[in-house]
Amino acid sequence: MSDKTRFGLDETRIPEAWYNIMPDLKTPPAPPRVVTPDGTELGPDQIGEVMAKLFPMECLKQEMSPDRWIDIPGAVIDVYKTYRPSPLLRAKQLERVLGLPAGVKIFFKYEGVSPAGSHKPNTAIPQAYYNKQEGITKISTETGAGQWGSALSIAGALYGIDVEVFMVGVSYDQKPYRRILMETYGGTVHKSPSNLTEAGRHVLAMDPNSTGSLGIAISEAVEVAMKNDDTHYALGSVLNHVCLHQTIIGLEAIEQMALAEEEPDVVIACVGGGSNFAGLAFPYYHRKLEGKSNARLLAVEPKACPTLTAGEYRYDLGDEAGMTPQMLMYTLGHDFVPAGIHAGGLRYHGDSPLVSQLVHEGEAEAIAVDQTACFAAAAQFARAEGILPAPESSHAILAAINEALAAKEAGEDKVILFNLSGHGHFDLAAYAAYNAGELEDFDFAAGATLCGDDL
Ligand SMILES: *Cc1c(COP(=O)(O)O)cnc(C)c1O
DSSP: OOOOOOEEEOOOOOSEEEOOOOGGGGOOOOOOBBTTTTTTTTOHHHHHHHHHHSSSSHHHHHHHHOOOOOOOHHHHHHTTTTSSSSOOOHHHHHHHTTTOOTEEEEEEEGGGGGGGSSHHHHHHHHHHHOOOOOOOOEEEEEESSSHHHHHHHHHHHHOOOOOEEEEEHHHHOOOHHHHOOOHTOOOOOEESSSSSSSSHHHHHHOOOOOOOOHHHHHHHHHHHHHTTTOOOOOOSSSSHHHHHTHHHHHHHHHHHHHHTTOOOOOOEEEEESSSHHHHHHHHHHHHHTTTSOOOOHHHHHEEOOOOOHHHHHEEEESSSSSSSSSEEEEETTTOOOOOSSSSGGOSSSSOOOHHHHHHHHHHHHEEEHHEEEEEEEHHHHHHHHHHOOHHHHHHHHHHHHHHHHHHHHTTTTTTEEEEEOOOOOOHHHHHHHHHOOOOOOOOOSSTTOOOOTTO
């Protein structure tokens, strides 16, 4: 047992390969499906042709790779080294404030040290790199809270690629500073739904006041990439290659927990599309298979968008308009538009197929929590540890605190590890609303009983 607070790794110990969970799953992951409007189902080759218009070949290979370890290109490692390894910290002041006994410990991996302030550059950098290798000059994308758009904008700037971002309307209005950051990095930002695409015009025709959703913004960005040969599309979450790139988080965390001389009993992360959860939890899944860990893997989502806890496990589209293939995942329905909670990055109707499969097979647990409780946990964390969390990350903090208090109550020892996926420096309007007591809770379906009601 170590008494230290901060567990660094020097940059020479950055992992050299990402961990691909696919060969280790109980059953092979289900392939994507495309059914055309006249009801014909496309074959894998035809789907591959469409995908090749959107993504670099290297990402498509990773999307279906049977290899457990996939080398990180040296040029990507060089950029990772500007902010990685990210710190692993023990939340000693939070432990003290919560009055935890010595046997209950809280650790967190802090991804807010990246250029964009979240884990998202971990995948934006390799995606921009692979696109550059293929001669692509422009990438279109969507963004919720603005975290992904800013991560891709800086990655585009690093590799000389133009980045065009469709930003979910509610966040565009709530978070002007994220837009300014994207524009300063050289990105172009549109409020979604926009008049620039057929998908956007269609939504606006039905609801001129639409606050937008990730599903709608994805439709717009995909449409732009499909219509322009020099343009690819990039997704900041959900897809297998995105989850793959994020495993750098958990691979580092395993080494850092070894420095702390602890093994976590529970590994926690918030879930929007599932990538930061995958990033921390997948390497622990592998460690469990190796017989070196007994950790529970706990995914935390908002009650306003409770995909894993209240959604159906079935094939569904990744976007509103049907531009994307269908994936087998937990979904609230591709036309579901969640309430305008401040954790904009968690307002996605679906979830990573790989994360969905882990939950479906009982290898990971999921709970849903209210946003006011999350902000209370975030404020408590900020006062104790000095870091202002992103509203998304506050979901993981709340679950970590509740796990700790439950252990204290039960008189059990517990080592808790959670992912602090980003900082909240651009989310001060949300904190202002919380401080003024103006935040509301939204239930997905009034009267529905969801998991985690006691949190
Ligand atoms: C985007 C984002 C999330 C949610 O996305 P996942 O793919 O589920 O990780 C969570 N936290 C932060 C800080 C984000 O920017």
